[in-house]
Structures are given as C-alpha cells and as structure tokens.
Amino acid sequence: MGFSGHLVFAGSKRPLLEAPLFGSTNPGLRNDVHEWQPRPGGWQTLQLEQGIWEDEYLPALVEWTGAPACVADVSDSSVALVTGLDTNGHRWQAWLNLNNAAALLVEEPEDVDDVSLWMATPEFDEAIGHKRAELDAEVPADAEGALVWASAAGVQAPGQQSQIEELLHAQETFVEELFDALLDKLGFPEATHSAPQP
Numbered sequence: 001m002g003f004s005g006h007l008v009f010a011g012s013k014r015p016l017l018e019a020p021l022f023g024s025t026n027p028g029l030r031n032d033v034h035e036w037q038p039r040p041g042g043w044q045t046l047q048l049e050q051g052i053w054e055d056e057y058l059p060a061l062v063e064w065t066g067a068p069a070c071v072a073d074v075s076d077s078s079v080a081l082v083t084g085l086d087t088n089g090h091r092w093q094a095w096l097n098l099n100n101a102a103a104l105l106v107e108e109p110e111d112v113d114d115v116s117l118w119m120a121t122p123e124f125d126e127a128i129g130h131k132r133a134e135l136d137a138e139v140p141a142d143a144e145g146a147l148v149w150a151s152a153a154g155v156q157a158p159g160q161q162s163q164i165e166e167l168l169h170a171q172e173t174f175v176e177e178l179f180d181a182l183l184d185k186l187g188f189p190e191a192t193h194s195a196p197q198p
Contacts (some may be wrong), residue, residue, distance in 0.1 A: 002077025006053040010069035037191040068153040086152040091144025102132040155187035
C-alpha cells in the first residue's frame with residue numbers, strides 16, 4: 001500500500017504545525033503528521049495522513065506564513081495533483097505521474113455495468129490515450145505557473161522551463177519522489193537529507 005494523503009510545502013521561521021489551521025493544541029494530530037527533512041531558509045514539508053487537509057487551508061497557510069505554499073494531493077503514492085498559491089492569490093496546478101493521472105481521470109461510458117471489464121477493452125486504452133494527450137498539452141502552462149510561483153517565493157535560481165516540463169512528463173514508482181524533485185528543479189534549496197521513503 002502506498003501513501004494517500006497530502007504533502008504540504010511552505011516557508012516559515014516557525015514550525016508549520018504551529019499554524020492555527022492545524023489546531024496545534026490537538027495532540028492526536030501529531031501522530032498523523034510526518035515532518036520531512038527541512039530545506040534551508042525555513043522551507044518545510046509535512047506529510048499528512050488522509051482526512052486532515054481541506055482545500056481552504058492553502059490560502060490560510062499562505063496568509064499565516066506570508067509566503068507562497070503548495071500542497072500535493074497524493075493517491076496511493078502513484079499519482080498527485082499539486083496546487084500552488086502565492087501571496088497575490090495566483091494559483092497553479094500540475095499532475096505528477098501523468099499515465100496514472102490519465103487512468104484516474106478518464107470518464108467511463110454511461111452504459112458500462114462492470115468497470116473492471118471495460119478497463120480490459122481497447123476502448124479503455126484509447127480513452128486513456130486521449131486523456132494523456134490532454135494532460136500533456138497542459139504541461140507547458142503548468143510548468144510556467146510553477147516557475148512564476150517559485151519566483152514569487154524568492155528562489156535564487158529557478159529552473160529552466162524545459163526541465164520542469166520534463167519532470168512533469170516523468171514517471172516514478174513513488175510520486176512523493178517526483179514532488180521532492182519538482183521542488184529541487186524549481187530552485188528551492190535542497191534538504192540536507194532526502195525525503196523519507198513511503
């Protein structure tokens with residue numbers, strides 16, 4: 001079983017768990033949160049078990065930290081939707097592991113009774129191919145949005161758009177590794193130790 005939950009990345013001089021949105025008075029929360037190795041400059045990543053994170057937390061976190069932040073919604077370590085927000089309210093999104101994202105997003109025909117049977121048909125493969133092509137077409141804009149966000153975060157040397165696009169097209173067994181690599185490529189200072197393996 002892979003990890004399902006959220007990876008929250010933000011910068012603050014204080015531990016992210018002190019943010020009011022986490023209700024840090026709740027001691028039970030700490031059992032469901034794992035802190036990754038911090039990056040220089042106060043950049044922190046929290047790994048939250050499923051059910052903790054709510055969509056409205058991202059603007060609240062950006063307001064509390066006064067810095068851009070992003071969150072990856074991870075499913076079974078195989079696919080993630082990353083959403084970033086900067087202090088001006090600009091958002092960007094990008095899927096990681098596009099083949100898995102295409103399989104997740106493809107719409108099943110209304111006349112299908114058994115999804116598992118449909119998944120074994122050429123029509124399913126064709127639908128996946130169409131969805132993957134749609135996702136591929138969004139990658140340049142997704143990469144550009146990520147770079148603008150990283151610049152707003154004040155990174156010294158944001159990566160090249162081609163490098164970000166290449167990473168967004170990449171496939172990894174554990175999508176958490178892609179998320180960590182994306183932050184590296186965007187120019188955030190690297191953690192002294194690698195992220196924990198799921």
